[in-house]
Amino acid sequence: MKKTVLYLSILLISVTTAFSQEIQILDNDSSDPIPGVAVFNPDKTKSAVSDFDGFVNISGFRDNEVLIFQHISHAALQLKKSQIISAGNKVMMSQNASSLDEVVLSVSKFGQNKRDIPQQIVSVNSEDVLFSNPQTAADLLERSGQVYVQKSQLGGGSPLIRGFSTNRLLIAVDGVRFNTAIFRAGNVQNVISIDPFAVERTEVILGPGSVAYGSDAIGGVMSFYTKKPKFSFEDGLAISGNATVRYATANNEKTGHFDFNIGAKEWAFLTSVTYSDFDDLEMGSKGPDDYLRPDYVETINGIDTIIENENPELQKFTGYSQINAMQKIRYRPSDKWNFDLGLFYTTTSDYPRYDRLIRRRNGELRSAEWYYGPQEWLSGNLQARNTAYNNSFFDESVATISFQQFKESRNDRDFGDNILFQTEEKVSAYTVAWDFEKDWNETKFNYGVEYVYNKIGSTGQQTDVTTNIATRDVSRYPDGSTWQSIAAYASTTLKFTDDLSFQGGMRYNQVIVDATFDPTLYDLPFEEANINTGAFTGSAGLSFNPNETLGLRMNFGTAFRAPNIDDVGKVFDSEPGSVVVPNPDLEAEYAYTGEIGTTLNFENVVKLDVATFYTVLEDALVRRDFELGGETEILYQGELSNVQAIQNSGKAEVYGFEAGLEINFSKALQLTSQYNITDGYTDEDDGSRAPIRHAAPQFGNTHFIYNKGKLKVDAYVVYNGQFDFQDLAPSQQNNAYIYAEDENGDPFSPSWETLNVAAQYKLTDALQLNATLENITDQRYRTYSSGITAAGRNLIVAATYVF
Incomplete structure (x- = not known):
């Protein structure tokens, strides 16, 4: 004993x-x-x-x-x-000092030196977020200078990267796929569900990422890594946290945030909550009158009435509110095991779709109401990380189990009509993945498996607003439809010498779509849409850094997007004069991308980074005219409309150039600049070529930064090129109501630039003040393809207290 x-x-x-x-x-x-x-x-x-x-x-x-x-x-x-x-x-x-030496997580899902990666990577950390004060995650991405953002309403933001957007871009949160099976080809605003205050680091892969992430990662990958709880190395508990309050004048924003951390030696807990309330957004005073809001609709005593707007620069019915909550729990029973549990909940109030509220028919406002119901995101993500350096098969592994639930709804009623059309969608998304890394001296090997399952709930109804009687109606998607993805991948990084490295990989993905259409709701020549398709994708690239001054990289990658439920089964998604109907005969689209880039670093004083890329998209899933039961037109919501559907049609080409400059005049004084050019074309049915829809105009920014001691000041310019009528895609030429009018009466997107200044001052180690004055010259402008006009002169003030 x-x-x-x-x-x-x-x-x-x-x-x-x-x-x-x-x-x-x-x-x-x-x-x-x-x-x-x-x-x-x-x-x-x-x-x-x-x-x-x-x-x-x-x-x-x-x-x-x-x-x-x-x-x-x-x-x-x-x-x-x-x-x-x-x-x-x-x-x-x-x-x-050199950003080329960053460690990047998103490419292989494990830490990797940026200088060894042949792709272009953009990084934004939590300190950048605190300084720039983005209202949403979409604004966070936009301020990186290499992601373009479209907005249909204040409560939104749809990223565009290298000529692609929405369901051709992949969003990941803590390594878990955020895209769902109902991400559409049109602009998708779901990224605002991610709280910028809760994000520790954001990495954007410019170009294909299908090897690591699968379907949809054609134009790029946006990876958000949320903050982790911190352990204590001292006896007892270590408690820390911070609180921020913020106010902005252009939309009367009132935001409050707090997070606090409780750490022990083996357990740690992090709680984060953010609440934001936004009033209607006010545009600038100098710019096209086409963007003004001269009138709006109010329902008074049950009668839709046109009201003259006393302040046409105030964009009536754009305000909304949002709450974000995150709870993290970590457990480290030993130095080899780490368990992370992340719980997320985000919801908004109802928020109007502003671009639909400004549409006109026969000179009069068309809609009395057009709003989204609360956009909800609920997520639980458990990751188990094991470090075992003596294991023959891996040095580190991460097993992931995730559940997500997304809710959204659409509600619209025409002016003078008693019928409110409503659809509601709920997506339950399950992910199981296991990723591994093995390091053999100068060789790293990554591999893994992943299974994703989406189930869609979708309902529709018509409600008579005078009697409040609701009747069942066609849903937006076939209720109970499913989307599954089964995949395995492997990639490697080889260090041939200290100067030369190779990165390459392959992935096989099988995607299964099952949708059944209720014949009591759908008058279709088919009752099912079933797709079972597989795809191989691969990438190969070289990174050559012969000395401290010169860096060269080249990369070739393939990517794919399998049809999802929105492609296969969306029903009657109305736009002026057109309706979209289901199409069960779809196949995956494939992209082939080549990229070459170089960096020049002159003793960390002058740094230049340039890249050019070219992408070919084959069997592109695009919306084209269609026949439904032999009919090319149908009556929908009282309007004779042209029938369209998503189809594999033709080919698209996208190409561009990116340049970044950094000049360090001293440790305290720095100039940075970024400029991006993207162009592209799609093949039309008649053999002609048309501009690609999601290629942004030329855009960029220049920052002049002073950072010394307690003070940081950033004077910067944001600029955007012009799209003339002939530069617009056909779908945008038909959306004249969101654009300015040129001398010929045709829609176009004017160029614009804004002058801005931001400052940060640390009063004490615990208290920090921020102030930003945006659009100092009060320009009135819209970013390309957006339905809402950007903020006019806008003063943002914030205070952060750290404890």
Whole structure:
């Protein structure tokens, strides 16, 4: 018995000692953990690598031994083990100046040096978000300077990347697919469900990402990594947090945010809540009168009435409110296991679709009402990360189980009509994935499997607003339809030399779509739409960095998008003069992209990054005229409308050029600039070529930044090129109501630029003040394809308190 107690005591002491010698490596500026730090002694007989959270066990080193810390994006550091233990088991490393040395997570789903990646990557961290004060995640992406954003209403934002948007772009949150089976070819505004305050880091892959992410990742991938709870290395609990309040004048924004962290040695908890309330948005005073809001509709005593707008620059019925909540829980039973649970809930109020409220028919406003019901996102995401460097099959693995539920609805009623048409959709999305990484000296191997299942609930009804009597109506999608994706992938990064690396991979994806149409609702020549299609995709690229000055990269990748429920089964999605009907005869579309880029870095004083790309999209899923039961026109909601459907038709070509410049005049003074050019064409049925719809005009920004001590100031210009009538896609030429009118009476998208200034001042270590004055010259402008006019002169003030 005594021996047993002795053995248990020895074991307990050994485990406690080992755990006490686990240290965490943090960034000196942000206090964020640094993964992938190599730790070794001077003769390299002992070594270790920090995990995803910056933890590494140094029990194998002697107390008086010198440890060398080396990381691609941070300055090398040497410390004695005894120094580290006495400093509370924390090591702080300072960043290198070059952004080329960043560690990127989104490409392989594990930490990877940016200089070894042959694709263009854009990164935005939480400090950038706090400084720039984006109202939504769409605004966060737009301020990166390389993502264009379209808005149909204030409560929205649809990203455009390299000529693609919506269901040809992939959104991921903490590595989990955010796209659902009802993401449409038109603009999709769901990204606003992601709270910028809860995001630790955002990475945008410009170009295909199908090897790691599967269907939809044709034009790019937007990966949002939310904040993680932080553990305590001290006895007892470590409690920290911050609170922010913000106000903006252009839409009378009132936002409040708080988050707090409770950390113990093995458990950590993070709670984050944000509430925003927006009034109607006011546009600028200098610009096209076409954008003004001269009148609007109000229902007075049951009668739709046209009301003259006292302030035509005020965009009536654009305001809404939103709440975002996140709860994170982490558990680390040992240095090899880490469990992360993320719970998310986001909802909005009803919010009007502004571009539909300004449509006219015969010179009069067409709609009395057009609004979305609350947009809800509920998500639970459990990840188990295992680090096992002596394992033959992997060094690190991440198993993911996720459930998401999305809700949205559409409600519209024509002026003078008693019938309110309503559809409601609910998507339940399940994801199971297991990703692995194995590192053999200069070779990294990543592989994994993934299963995604979406089930769609969809209902429709007509409600007589005078009697409040509702009757069943055609739903937007076939109720109970499903979309499944089964995939396996493998990729590798090879370091041929210190200067030359190769990255390549392949993925196989099988997508299964099942939809059944209720014959009591749908008058169709078929009752089912079933698709079972597979796709191989691959990528190969080289990154060559012969010296500190020059970097070259080239990449070729394929990507695909399998038909989803919106393509196959959407019913009667009205636009002026047209309705869209189901089409069960669809196949996947494929993209082939080549990219070449170069970087020049002159002693971290002048940096230049340029890239050019070319993409061919074959069997493109596009909307074309269609026959339904031999009919090319049908009566829909009282209007004779042209029949259309999504079809595999022709080919599209997209190409462009991107350039970024950084000049560091001193440690405190910096100039940055970004410019993007995208163009492209699609083949029409008559053999002609038409401009591609989602290629943005030329756009960019230039920032002049002063950052020293407690003060940071950014004076910047945002600019946007012009699209003449002939530059607009045919669908946009038919949407004249959202554009300005040229001298010939044709719609066009004018060029614009805004002058802005932002400032941040740290009153104390705990209290920080931010102020931004946007659109100083009060320009009246709309971003391309948007139905809402951008804010006029806008003062944003915010205060953040850290505890």
